[in-house]
Amino acid sequence: MKRVVVGLSGGVDSSVAAYLLQQQGYEVIGLFMKNWHDDSVTISNDCPWLEDSNDALLVAEKLGIPFQTVDLSEEYKEKIVDYMFNEYEKGRTPNPDVLCNREIKFDVFMKIALSLGADYVATGHYCKKSEIEVNGETMYQLLAGADNNKDQSYFLCQLSQEQLSKSLFPIGELTKPEVREIAAEMELVTAEKKDSQGLCFIGKVRLPEFLQQKLQPKEGSIIQIEKDDAVYTIEEQEGLSTEKVLALASNKIAYTPEMGKIVGKHQGAHYFTIGQRKGLNVGGNKDPLFIIATNVETNTIYTGLSSQHPGLFRKGLFIEKSEVHWIRTDMTLDNGEEMEVMARIRYRQPLQAATLHQFENGMYVSFREPQSAITEGQFVAWYIEDELVGSGVIS
Structure with a gap:
């Protein structure tokens, strides 16, 4: 049995990804990434990561898989938040989600997963992976998800062959309604949960307020x-x-x-x-x-x-x-x-x-x-x- 660590975000997509892998016979471990806890810049009183980590825990319990939280807030601040401030200061508009995948989920997080003896890391992205042989070498392909409306391949556009080789995208063949249907059948707490908005993992932050922490009006x-x-x-x-x-x-x-x-x-x-x-x-x-x-x-x-x-x-x-x-x-x-x-x-x-x-x-x-x-x-x-x-x- 191959071991897969699933990045459980507390959303419906990663919940169903974990369930499908379990059905396919993998040994599944759920990990929740805590990437932000500077409450001075979240603008709503509800703390989004607490609610999300609770939902992730409930999903793991329902599926009967081991679960833990990893705190990546230091790496996140250094690799994503500081980068964002620098880019905005230069008058450029960064894309934190693309960066977050390259630097956090499929790098820092992936290294933690591999240190737990994982063969793969899986996420709830709407995209597909396949492989072909080129000159006797295996090449991994990143393909658009089956759901045209939700295809998220763009957010993974900075991944490397090395990162792709250890990645799985279990919901890539499904549409969003199908994913919700599976979650409802399994009575997962995330089945009806709305898709998260806002910065990758920081939660409900309005960008100008966020930027005003560092960039003076x-x-x-x-x-x-x-x-x-x-x-x-x-x-x-x-x-x-x-x-x-x-x-x-x-x-x-x-x-x-x-x-x-x-x-x-x-x-x-x-x-x-x-x-x-x-x-x-x-x-x-x-x-x-x-x-x-x-x-x-x-x-x-x-x-x-x-x-x-x-x-x-x-x-x-x-x-x-x-x-x-x-x-x-x-x-x-x-x-x-x-x-x-x-x-x-x-x-x-x-x-x-x-x-x-x-x-x-x-x-x-x-x-x-x-x-x-x-x-x-x-x-x-x-x-x-x-x-x-x-x-x-x-x-």
Whole structure:
């Protein structure tokens, strides 16, 4: 019997994952990760991790599996929270969930599980894993989950072959309603529990309040740029190299306050992200204002009217060399090579046709259609059919 440690989060997905593994004959151990206990930044009085760990314990008791809690709050603070503050301070928008999987669940947590003699770690992610042989070597594949509506492969886009080799995703073939049905049949306490919102493991925290712990509010201007501004007319230039053309399509526009008019004030550019429309508190327009750029050096936010404003769209993005990550290491591109893929720049975005272009200093991803709100610090992930083969941080 192979031993599997399941990350029991106190939610329905991981509960059913544990049950299914038990049905398949594995020896199952439940572990709950406690990743946060700084109550000064949770904004609701209910302590989410306590309730979650109780639910996880009840599920383990119901299934008759051993259970314990591991406190990873120090590692979480160092690898996730500090990183988030640093990124926001630089005016980038990190994705804590992708990072949490790479650095915590499938690294720190996985090492604890293996030290308990586990052969595998299992989670309640909606994705699938398979393996193929390439040149006599086993390659692990990360595949989209069967439930199109819930596919979570994107959140695992930074995993390595080594991490995948020791991972199991028992609910990948199921849809969410099927998972809830199994939980109800088994009378698991989590069967009706709502999906958790908020930061991975921190619970019910509103991001601006969370960021204000470290990043002090300071007043700045909200500037509106007209959609027909001259900055959006791109003149065709002859004789440019492919790399230069891609760079022009990927570079963000350098806005200055003189280009537009001041329409309001904000309390800190680092609390805002591109594509955001809530929280600006600027009225008087029939179309909503969207953020098209932020500048944390000058503490300025640039906005445009409507979701179709040209300032929101770009056809390409760049990933620095050190940030290009291949899950399928056998598919890595050499300098000067290209690859046709389907890609997404955020979770739940429908896949978009794109071409990868590898150069000496990094990779350009050029999209067939312009993409709205390409955001620095977020991850772009690329697929071939339903297999996620690589990803990178948008620079």
